[in-house]
Amino acid sequence: MKIIVLMKQVANKDAVLRISGDEKWINEADVALQTNESDGYALEEALRLKEAKGDGEVVVCSLGPQSSKTVIKDALARGADRAIHIVVDNSSKLSPYQIASAIADAIKDENPNLIFAGLQSDDASYGQTGVILAELMGIPHATIVIEVDRSSLNGNLRVKRELESGWYQWFTYQLPALLTIQSGISQIRYASLKGIMAAKKKEIRDVAPVVAEFTSAQKIEKVYLPLKTKQTQMLGGGDARKGAAELVERLKTEVRVI
Amino acid sequence: MILVFIEHKNCVLNRSSLEAVAAAQSVGKDLGLKVQAVVLCDKDCSVAQEVAGYDLEKVIIAKNEKLNIYTPDAYADAWSEVIKATNPQYVVMAHTYQVRDFAPKVAARFGREVVGDCIRYRAEGGKLVLTRRMFLGKLDADVTIGGEPPYFITFQSGAFRGDNAEKGSAQVETMEVAVGDVRMMPEEPFQEAKASVDLTKSETIVAIGRGIKSQENIALAQQLADALGADLAASRPICDSDWLPIDRQIGSSGQTVAPKLYIALGISGAIQHTVGMKNSGTIVAINKDAEAPIFDIADYGIVGDLFEAVPVLIDEIKKVKG
Numbered sequence: 001m002k003i004i005v006l007m008k009q010v011a012n013k014d015a016v017l018r019i020s021g022d023e024k025w026i027n028e029a030d031v032a033l034q035t036n037e038s039d040g041y042a043l044e045e046a047l048r049l050k051e052a053k054g055d056g057e058v059v060v061c062s063l064g065p066q067s068s069k070t071v072i073k074d075a076l077a078r079g080a081d082r083a084i085h086i087v088v089d090n091s092s093k094l095s096p097y098q099i100a101s102a103i104a105d106a107i108k109d110e111n112p113n114l115i116f117a118g119l120q121s122d123d124a125s126y127g128q129t130g131v132i133l134a135e136l137m138g139i140p141h142a143t144i145v146i147e148v149d150r151s152s153l154n155g156n157l158r159v160k161r162e163l164e165s166g167w168y169q170w171f172t173y174q175l176p177a178l179l180t181i182q183s184g185i186s187q188i189r190y191a192s193l194k195g196i197m198a199a200k201k202k203e204i205r206d207v208a209p210v211v212a213e214f215t216s217a218q219k220i221e222k223v224y225l226p227l228k229t230k231q232t233q234m235l236g237g238g239d240a241r242k243g244a245a246e247l248v249e250r251l252k253t254e255v256r257v258i
Numbered sequence: 259m260i261l262v263f264i265e266h267k268n269c270v271l272n273r274s275s276l277e278a279v280a281a282a283q284s285v286g287k288d289l290g291l292k293v294q295a296v297v298l299c300d301k302d303c304s305v306a307q308e309v310a311g312y313d314l315e316k317v318i319i320a321k322n323e324k325l326n327i328y329t330p331d332a333y334a335d336a337w338s339e340v341i342k343a344t345n346p347q348y349v350v351m352a353h354t355y356q357v358r359d360f361a362p363k364v365a366a367r368f369g370r371e372v373v374g375d376c377i378r379y380r381a382e383g384g385k386l387v388l389t390r391r392m393f394l395g396k397l398d399a400d401v402t403i404g405g406e407p408p409y410f411i412t413f414q415s416g417a418f419r420g421d422n423a424e425k426g427s428a429q430v431e432t433m434e435v436a437v438g439d440v441r442m443m444p445e446e447p448f449q450e451a452k453a454s455v456d457l458t459k460s461e462t463i464v465a466i467g468r469g470i471k472s473q474e475n476i477a478l479a480q481q482l483a484d485a486l487g488a489d490l491a492a493s494r495p496i497c498d499s500d501w502l503p504i505d506r507q508i509g510s511s512g513q514t515v516a517p518k519l520y521i522a523l524g525i526s527g528a529i530q531h532t533v534g535m536k537n538s539g540t541i542v543a544i545n546k547d548a549e550a551p552i553f554d555i556a557d558y559g560i561v562g563d564l565f566e567a568v569p570v571l572i573d574e575i576k577k578v579k580g
Binding site: 011014100124127135136141142143165166168172173182183184214215219221222228231232234236239240244248250255257 | 449
């Protein structure tokens, strides 16, 4: 059982973002970076599946600049066996089809039984790299997976997909297959000290990618702060207690809900 | 010509498809293109008749016995056939979970990708400039698409209004489509433990997000809800941590609500949450982060510590209510 987990480094959830000089991305040098949230869950589910099966290999694959090594090393410390780093400095300039193509090329000799990815990145949020990769590799996929039936693993895998409005559906997949994993699928483990030490000896293979020209790419022309659709009254001027008192007054006199 | 996808479950229309129809009609007007709707089904789907009541060039039922239930393989095959037969310039869909599952696969098959989850567009020189939310709603991006048609676009829920879709009368046409191997076996969709709390009827909601920090602090939010006579709800991370049951979750994977008053405590306002509450009458946001996207849709905002604001709120509300 070999599972490849696609992981991406993105801006920290709580980071204050500054738009870059060319107005086409953010200034990443400014912000703390972290593992994309749902990718962390994808790794956790891969590790649990390997443990349930009793053998196998979990291979992390990340496309991005050298700073992505932080994400890779953290994944190795949590229990991944080795890593493939597709080194691209300007990954924000690549469209999802180009990224999926570069990954397909980098892992073409791996023959994994499963590929896991987070359901979307918290930066560009294209939400399709995994699906395109599955199509390029000619394997079936499932998105927004919220549970994996680890006991079902006999050449087939039964997975629960999240639908909208509290609905769910189980599907059974022939392997190999690609799953995109929803955040919250399980509790993410911490890296142990032993894991951190062991990670130092694990292989990280740097790959110079084949990034083909792609004329049908979507191109980010300009990034900007969202236009406000509402006139928001800010209350308290930074004083939360004062703001609360003013709010009750407004709810009474303007909105008349209390 | 523009193809618009009509989603249904057991021949019951998904209302978000009417938003897609409105979007496609609007794009069609701006670019001088006609719109055709596509329904995938194993029978003469009644949804096609329903959609034929809108201003469309025609409604196509793409028919195959394997389209009796949704699978990404069958849907991708059927869509590929329809696109090959009709040669559309644009394919427009609502950004639903089902569309997120199969649309990128169809696009990839044509050497294309999806410009997904768009919130608006403008036409410039006969082409579209589309706006997408990025960075969890903190930034918008204007996006253009290169190369030749077909172009694949999905619009976020609420970007267009379904009741603005123009009425008319269209012919329904059936197209038998070939569907190859389906490599996944679906079971029947189900609802996890029927929602015991129906928040859609609530007049007032107090909702908590990651900013509440710990399960113990939920008591404070509950006190505020009690003072207001409100229901307590939450964003996804709170229910994922089992701090509140899943039937209290608001957003794309939970309930969609529109109370008179919605108070968001420590909720940043990611799209997945706001699609479930942005139509509330009055939205109040209390958050430490002045740049949290929740403030973009709030009527009243307090930047600051919710643990300072909420006790004052409770006291003042009690005073007003006597």
